[in-house]
Amino acid sequence: MTEILAARSSSPTPSPFLGGGSQPLLEIRNLVKYFPITRGLLKRTVGHVKAVDDVSYSVMQGETFGLVGESGCGKSTTAKLVLRLINPTSGQIFLDGKDITYLDGAGLRAMRKDLQIVFQDPYASLNPRMTVRQIVSEPMIVQGVAKSEANARVDDLLQLCGLAREHAARYPHEFSGGQRQRVGVARALANKPKVIFLDEPVSALDVSIQAQIVNLLEDLQDEMGLTYVFIAHDLSVVSHISDRIGVMYLGKIVEQGTREQVFSHPSHPYTKALMSAVPTPDPKLERLRKKERIVLEGDLPSAADPPSGCRFRTRCWKATDLCAAEEPALVDRGLGHPVACHFPE
Numbered sequence: 061m062t063e064i065l066a067a068r069s070s071s072p073t074p075s076p077f078l079g080g081g082s083q084p085l086l087e088i089r090n091l092v093k094y095f096p097i098t099r100g101l102l103k104r105t106v107g108h109v110k111a112v113d114d115v116s117y118s119v120m121q122g123e124t125f126g127l128v129g130e131s132g133c134g135k136s137t138t139a140k141l142v143l144r145l146i147n148p149t150s151g152q153i154f155l156d157g158k159d160i161t162y163l164d165g166a167g168l169r170a171m172r173k174d175l176q177i178v179f180q181d182p183y184a185s186l187n188p189r190m191t192v193r194q195i196v197s198e199p200m201i202v203q204g205v206a207k208s209e210a211n212a213r214v215d216d217l218l219q220l221c222g223l224a225r226e227h228a229a230r231y232p233h234e235f236s237g238g239q240r241q242r243v244g245v246a247r248a249l250a251n252k253p254k255v256i257f258l259d260e261p262v263s264a265l266d267v268s269i270q271a272q273i274v275n276l277l278e279d280l281q282d283e284m285g286l287t288y289v290f291i292a293h294d295l296s297v298v299s300h301i302s303d304r305i306g307v308m309y310l311g312k313i314v315e316q317g318t319r320e321q322v323f324s325h326p327s328h329p330y331t332k333a334l335m336s337a338v339p340t341p342d343p344k345l346e347r348l349r350k351k352e353r354i355v356l357e358g359d360l361p362s363a364a365d366p367p368s369g370c371r372f373r374t375r376c377w378k379a380t381d382l383c384a385a386e387e388p389a390l391v392d393r394g395l396g397h398p399v400a401c402h403f404p405e
């Protein structure tokens with residue numbers, strides 16, 4: 061990842077902090093998703109998986125919002141909720157100021173054009189029976205674009221994503237992982253979406269290829285003014301590409317701020333632990349990091365039965381009785397950015 065870190069020298073200025081000025085392009089307010097756990101023939105509900113539990117964030121036009129956290133903390137569920145692939149238990153989603161939470165029918169179809177997703181696994185996310193041309197043109201055809209126009213746009217999109225026109229006639233199995241992910245990006249761009257969710261878009265790829273795809277995403281963003289929500293489980297890619305970052309733990313955002321705030325002043329113990337796992341190119345900092353490496357003990361607790369009070373307390377070295385008794389709110393505790401911890405760093 062050092063390669064990626066070095067590659068991005070001209071990062072855009074961070075967008076204003078939450079609520080700090082112009083209207084966000086995408087705003088998520090108090091989003092909740094509980095999946096019912098059912099038992100027996102009658103499918104009696106015996107509990108709930110609290111996959112996303114009161115998550116709020118907003119994304120400004122042209123910026124990248126990074127969502128980071130361990131496997132199972134609810135990152136993909138958040139994306140699926142916003143894209144309305146699943147319905148929320150409660151909460152609201154606004155796109156360009158319009159409430160899209162309960163859209164259906166034609167309204168939902170029209171909205172789908174504005175929100176797109178690139179999945180983690182480029183092997184599973186492309187239909188093996190379709191040619192690249194069919195894959196990339198499909199979203200346009202669904203939206204009623206004429207076939208000739210869609211075809212012409214496929215050629216442009218492939219070129220934009222670093223593929224050649226002749227690739228259009230080929231099938232996914234004829235490509236490498238990196239090339240397939242380029243096809244996935246071309247498909248996501250087809251309808252000129254307002255926001256693209258990138259759900260771990262490089263974690264299934266070879267390290268050498270990861271940097272190429274990240275660079276492609278950044279170039280496309282600069283050229284087309286794209287807005288991204290970048291999801292990942294490790295901080296290294298997120299820290300590099302994001303303007304602002306939300307750190308998620310067990311269905312909740314525990315710390316949120318600009319990249320500089322989160323990196324220069326990580327305040328939640330969980331963020332500190334994640335950061336201590338990120339290698340840096342600076343040998344001095346790297347020695348320090350290795351010395352102060354925080355290795356989290358224990359597994360992520362079950363989202364069906366999260367700990368009382370602060371959900372991180374069972375793995376936190378600072379936890380006291382207060383943490384078990386009272387859930388810390390995600391608020392600015394005098395550090396300039398919100399953190400959900402009774403004893404922030």
Ligand SMILES: Nc1ncnc2c1ncn2[C@@H]1O[C@H](COP(=O)(O)OP(=O)(O)OP(=O)(O)O)[C@@H](O)[C@H]1O
Nearest residue numbers: 095109111130131132133134135136137138293363
């Ligand atoms: N359809 C579903 N039914 C029941 N539980 C689900 C469903 N989808 C997700 N979950 C649960 O919700 C929680 C959050 O899952 P999610 O896929 O959002 O996590 P994630 O942060 O994207 O993880 P990963 O890094 O592994 O992709 C997990 O406990 C998962 O098992």
Ligand SMILES: [Mg+2]
Nearest residue numbers: 135136137259
């Ligand atoms: Mg996921």
